[in-house]
Amino acid sequence: MTTVFVKGLGLIGSTLIRAIRQKHPQYRIVGSDISTATLDFAIEQGLIDDAGTNLYQADQADFIILAGPVSAIVKDLHDLAQLELKPGVIITDVGSTKQTIIDAAQPLIERGDVFIGGHPMAGSHESGIQAGRVDLFKDAYYFLIPTSGSKGVSELKDLLSGLNVNWYLIHARQHDKIVAQLSHVPHVIATALMTQSAATFKDHRELLKLAAGGFKSTTRIAKSDPTMWSAIMHNNRELIVQQLDEYLYELQSLRQAITADDQEKLFAVFSKAKADREELDH
Amino acid sequence: MTTVFVKGLGLIGSTLIRAIRQKHPQYRIVGSDISTATLDFAIEQGLIDDAGTNLYQADQADFIILAGPVSAIVKDLHDLAQLELKPGVIITDVGSTKQTIIDAAQPLIERGDVFIGGHPMAGSHESGIQAGRVDLFKDAYYFLIPTSGSKGVSELKDLLSGLNVNWYLIHARQHDKIVAQLSHVPHVIATALMTQSAATFKDHRELLKLAAGGFKSTTRIAKSDPTMWSAIMHNNRELIVQQLDEYLYELQSLRQAITADDQEKLFAVFSKAKADREELDH
Incomplete structure (x- = not known):
């Protein structure tokens, strides 16, 4: 048996x-x-x-x-x-x-x-x-x-x-890089957005309720088990920090384009992200 | 009539x-x-x-x-x-x-x-x-x-x-701050994640397909109309950059906790974000 x-x-x-x-x-x-x-x-x-x-x-x-x-x-x-x-x-x-x-x-x-x-x-x-x-x-x-x-x-x-x-x-290391990028970094990003939004409206919590579907979708994974996620941060921290740093670099570059009102760059980045994201639905 | x-x-x-x-x-x-x-x-x-x-x-x-x-x-x-x-x-x-x-x-x-x-x-x-x-x-x-x-x-x-x-x-300004925080900054965050993830796997695009529901949810709003979003960045850029800077500060603080393997802080942040996010579902 x-x-x-x-x-x-x-x-x-x-x-x-x-x-x-x-x-x-x-x-x-x-x-x-x-x-x-x-x-x-x-x-x-x-x-x-x-x-x-x-x-x-x-x-x-x-x-x-x-x-x-x-x-x-x-x-x-x-x-x-x-x-x-x-x-x-x-x-x-x-x-x-x-x-x-x-x-x-x-x-x-x-x-x-x-x-x-x-x-x-x-x-x-x-x-x-x-x-x-x-x-x-x-x-x-x-x-x-x-x-x-x-x-x-x-x-x-x-x-x-x-x-x-x-x-x-x-292979193990390629796996860990993929999940750092596609799962662990997104969790950190979503958590930071939820944390900072709650802080922004800490004296008017009812305003958080105004959040539409886009915000809820972006922060959905912040609802996952904190024990498991703390452990993941420990176990894969080298690759998480590496991919998070690349993310921060991209975010700073977008911030710069917004500050400079660089409409051409913003349109190009938004367009490409839209196309890339739509590909994931097929 | x-x-x-x-x-x-x-x-x-x-x-x-x-x-x-x-x-x-x-x-x-x-x-x-x-x-x-x-x-x-x-x-x-x-x-x-x-x-x-x-x-x-x-x-x-x-x-x-x-x-x-x-x-x-x-x-x-x-x-x-x-x-x-x-x-x-x-x-x-x-x-x-x-x-x-x-x-x-x-x-x-x-x-x-x-x-x-x-x-x-x-x-x-x-x-x-x-x-x-x-x-x-x-x-x-x-x-x-x-x-x-x-x-x-x-x-x-x-x-x-x-x-x-x-x-x-x-009031108009309070409105613009709310949407900067709950709609515009999330759009920038999601776009940056989609952009940087696509760059990470540019030579192995099939790996992007490994993304699970969490990634798709976090990046969903990157699919929106790039013309509209470029214009929003122009029209609300002062408040978007202000709230984005607060977000970057929070993200850097989480990055620091991951680097330092500060499990206590990570657990506290993940737990609070989970509770805050769950409140939005009620």
């Missing part, structure tokens, strides 16, 4: 479990979480067959999925390296920065276990087991960072085929 | 006309636009009863609505001051910056015509007469900037009651 061990039954972990259940109903799923309420819910809903904490039964699993925050994943990888795992086990994670995690997986990789980093590029500002749903990542990109050639990649794709994602194989 | 003159039959102008038609089907509506195709469409669809260019029949109107770009509105106000208008006429506009427009309306105001600046705080990244619809501004805020006490305000609200908006009376 194929056994899947999943540690961390939040938004992502429970979404992966739902997809595995749908596609491979015969697989046995063991769930681990720090929250008893979450484990109770998972058992009641039939999401998992057995529940535990820490690495309970991880040594009996054919697939190990680490779906906690990056700091937990790093610790889990160290702990797994102290255990004798099932031969042929495939280990993966869902952390949003990859170099830190690949580094932590080195002892496992060196002794021959198969580790494939993973990261689904979608999500929700919601969190928790009840927010997970089988189509959460549908049609989104799901990064895979193989570390032992192509070993285990097709098995992992098959395990998670119920997600209906677009798989994208990539 | 009540006659309404509307100059500029694009997204906003045609939306206002649709709302007037619905609520006051007996009113006569005269439309003016630089595009013959737009006027033809408006006549065919029964949106207007008569069509012309420039200020055709504006001198016979009980309501004059200027719905072109700000530069056109400013010119129209100067031209209107050369005409003898109908006694009791109420003049309004829909421009997104108000001080420039109120300044241009001074000659009309000084001779006793009633001018009430207006600005609906919603919209669409679409444009043109076919994108207008009667519920476009439903439940959004619609600023009014009266310049002759309360004269004409209730008549104007009644004329546009089919929009079902929340009216918000305000």
Whole structure:
């Protein structure tokens, strides 16, 4: 019997479990979480067959999925390296920065276990087991960072085929730069706008309510989990600061064009940004 | 018979006309636009009863609505001051910056015509007469900037009651600061992110496609009309630069916290921004 061990039954972990259940109903799923309420819910809903904490039964699993925050994943990888795992086990994670995690997986990789980093590029500002749903990542990109050639990649794709994602194989550092640019910097930008707008209207908070759809759209991601985002800033700070500095440079250049009332440049920049952004909708 | 003159039959102008038609089907509506195709469409669809260019029949109107770009509105106000208008006429506009427009309306105001600046705080990244619809501004805020006490305000609200908006009376400069902060600065921020992201991946454009919903949401408003936005940068540049500088200060402060790995500060800022942003959804 194929056994899947999943540690961390939040938004992502429970979404992966739902997809595995749908596609491979015969697989046995063991769930681990720090929250008893979450484990109770998972058992009641039939999401998992057995529940535990820490690495309970991880040594009996054919697939190990680490779906906690990056700091937990790093610790889990160290702990797994102290255990004798099932031969042929495939280990993966869902952390949003990859170099830190690949580094932590080195002892496992060196002794021959198969580790494939993973990261689904979608999500929700919601969190928790009840927010997970089988189509959460549908049609989104799901990064895979193989570390032992192509070993285990097709098995992992098959395990998670119920997600209906677009798989994208990539190196850790390139992944971390992409997410710094397309996910982490946008989060910083949106947070700064929300923070500064709230400060501007601190004595007239009702004025914030005048915000139209454009403001709400631009700041939407500031609603995400602050614990997760603080950790991301820690784990990917070198590349976040690098891409943020490039962003600041661009913003200063636009500020200069506004100050100088350089209509030609402003029109050119707005036009190109419009065209680039429209391309993302196709 | 009540006659309404509307100059500029694009997204906003045609939306206002649709709302007037619905609520006051007996009113006569005269439309003016630089595009013959737009006027033809408006006549065919029964949106207007008569069509012309420039200020055709504006001198016979009980309501004059200027719905072109700000530069056109400013010119129209100067031209209107050369005409003898109908006694009791109420003049309004829909421009997104108000001080420039109120300044241009001074000659009309000084001779006793009633001018009430207006600005609906919603919209669409679409444009043109076919994108207008009667519920476009439903439940959004619609600023009014009266310049002759309360004269004409209730008549104007009644004329546009089919929009079902929340009216918000305000002074021109306060209006311009609010829109600088909640609309214009966000547009600059989103444009800079789109521009710099496209530059980062200029040799691998397919990587931009990896952007998840958060990036798309943050940059959505960069899709808006570049001509309109270049003009807004001109018309409100003093307040845009002022609020943008405050934003840059906040962003630099967050950058510093990331560089210093100041987890306590990052968590505090992310938490407050999350709470502030969630308040906007209620």
